[in-house]
Amino acid sequence: MDEEAITIRLTRDQAFVLSDWLYQVIFQSDDLEGIVHDRAVWSPIYAISGTLDKTLSEIFMPDYGPRLExxxxxxxxxLYGGADESTAPGQATTDAPQAQQMERGTGGNHGEGDQGR
Structure with a gap:
């Protein structure tokens, strides 16, 4: 089987926030198995996490917390057009304005990258 590489483009902010979240899930909470039940998914998660760690200088800066916030x-x-309307724990993510566009396999550019089409 031909394993063609896939390129995912994120803004620096997206990459930084995702990197922090992955770190929390994988290393701090030690609950990856509780969140991701299919171990086959762990391989791409670790690949993404490792790539972000190698790419982001922000994770080594002394003002990590303020930069992350x-x-x-x-x-x-x-995402929400201004005011901080972050999703509270337990709040449905479908409240987000773009949620309907982001259903799996439907229209819209879900990342910042080129679609190549």
Whole structure:
């Protein structure tokens, strides 16, 4: 089987926030198995996490916390159009304005990358 590589493009803020989340899930909570039940999915998760760790200088900076919070605020503002309306625990993510467009396999560019079409 031909294993063609896939390129995923993220903004720096997206990559930074995702990297932090992956770190929390994989290394701090030690609950990857509780979140991702199919171990086959762990391979791409580890690949993405490792790539982000090698790419992001922010994870080694002394002002990591404030930088992370600023990145989260910018992403929330971009997603929700301004005010911090982050999803509270237990709140349905379908409340997000773009949720309907982001169903699996439907229209829209879900990342920042080129679609190549």
């Amino acid at each position: 600023a990145a989260k605020e910018r992403l929330r503002a971009d």
